[in-house]
Amino acid sequence: MTIAEWLDNAVKDAERRDLPALRPLLEGLAKSTMALRAADWNLDLSGELPETPPEHVR
Amino acid sequence: MSAELGPGSPKPRSGEGGALTPRRGGDTLTELSRALQARSITSEFVTERCLEHIARRDPSINAFITVLDEEARAQARAADREIAAGRYRGPLHGVPISLKDLIDLRGTPTSAASRVRRGHVAAHDAVVSARLRAAGAVFVGKTNLHEFALGTTNEDSAYGPVHHPLDPTRSPGGSSGGSAAAILADMCYASIGSDTGGSIRIPAAACGLVGLKPAVGEIPIDGVVPLSRTLDHVGPLCRSVEDAALLHQMLAGVSNPAPITARALKGLRLGIPRAYFFAVLDPEIAARFEEACDRLTTAGASLDEVAFPHAADAPTIYLHVALPEAAACHAKTLERQPEEYTPNVRLRLEMARYILSEDYVRALRGRDVLIREVNAALRGRDGLLLPTVPVPAVKLGATTVSVGTAEEPVRAITLRLTQPFNITGHPAITMPCGRTHEGLPAGAQLVGTETLALLSVACAIEKVLEPS
Secondary structure (H helix, E strand, O other): OOHHHHHHHHHHHHHHOOOOOHHHHHHHHHHHHHHHHHOOOOOOOOOOOOOOOHHHOO | OOOOOOOOOOOOOOOOOOOOOOOOOOOOHHHHHHHHHOOOOOHHHHHHHHHHHHHHHHHHHOOEEEEOHHHHHHHHHHHHHHHHOOOOOOOOOOOEEEEEOOEOOOOOOOOOOOHHHOOOOOOOOOHHHHHHHHOOOEEEEEEOOOHHHOOOOOOOOOOOOOOEOOEOOEOOOOOOHHHHHHHHOOOOOOEEEEEOOOOOHHHHHHOOOEEEEOOOOOOOOOOEOOOOOOOOEEEEEEOOHHHHHHHHHHHOOOOOOOOOOOOOOOOOEEEEEOOOOOOOOOHHHHHHHHHHHHHHHHOOOEEEEEOOOOHHHHHHHHHHHHHHHHHHHHHHHHHHOHHHOOHHHHHHHHHHOOOOHHHHHHHHHHHHHHHHHHHHHHOOOOEEEEEOOOOOOOEOOOOEEEEOOEEEEHHHHHHOOOHHHHHHOOOEEEEEEEEOOOOOEEEEEEEOOOHHHHHHHHHHHHHHHOOO
């Protein structure tokens, strides 16, 4: 689910639940989630797997 | 009986006479403890003085949700009898302390500052309460907090906001704001709080106190109302590093705690994480910190700059870990009695329920990255030193605060420097680090690898950060 789809669904659901005050909070959360998903530690399985740090090698 | 020790002694009192001059030195838990053991003062006397301060000052400060007058008097008298009979239990015996009102104390309500828990009375002690009780501590009451610890100002409480003892128009910080205000206003000698994103360190810094967040998992959280089970920590707020070391060991279950030994200042190696951590900082907080760094260097410590490449990701990692965990804790009561939450806390918890599991997992992976980076920064160093909160105590009712020319949201700015170490689980302690021109306290935060080693370093630098 894209962030835009998620936000659209979340806002509609909040309004259905009579919680319109959630909209600005959800919009702020969407920006934060966008940053989280853009972080360089996220996996992209179409390419190289990330190196495992030495202390995590089992 | 000596009147030199204990709340109510004739020294100038913080917040009285209109002067913003928080007291330092004297009246620490450790000093009281020595006097109690030597029987130069009685627990009944100091407990009564604490209760007098509560009766006189708490109507305007609102630090306590429950005051345990009669229970405290009975515990104090019992402590005096036992000490007189040679049955001294140790350094907390007869010492008046308070508990944040999300920690169970059998036979008393645990409100978490929420109407959701109205009518609850704890059937059992939390593990930490049981340890303190066994050590002979005197519980004077349960302190006010931001509802369910979900906030940093204490304004959203079913029992009303806590007012800063130095300036009633300001917040003492939160969520353990009642704990910090109670110590600063001489209502107890220490308080046990909880810290999920900074809730011990933020109010301790705002009130010019010492506050310790131990390493994750070190102190049991059983019997403590949860916010985020993987980020929650329990620890002390108090007046000195020596007090913090004593309380930490007692909370950890050490019955005969060893006195903390200060590391030598000469040769101490401290890393200063500047990027991100200094990007948004009140000029006076920054100035007090830099002055302290100069004094440390003069005293022989070695300071160098360190960096965590992903530090700026800490707020988003924190949000996506803390909120889903909080939502899971609150799901039943949000469904059943949503109107009993304060409006702001309810909205944040409702927002949390929309976070997707895949984003929670992304945040957990980000947490691993941050842990590795903080570990790397600590390698070859005795600790990391940085300001605790970027701004002094904020005005009650404010949603933003000016930092230089920018307006920053209160929640984000107050959590900014503390939440990274809840994410990583490293122990962190705040100590007083000077005052602003208005007399408001600034704090400096020391982060380490292991709590007792951190306390030894903190003990060494405490007096350099804020010379008396």
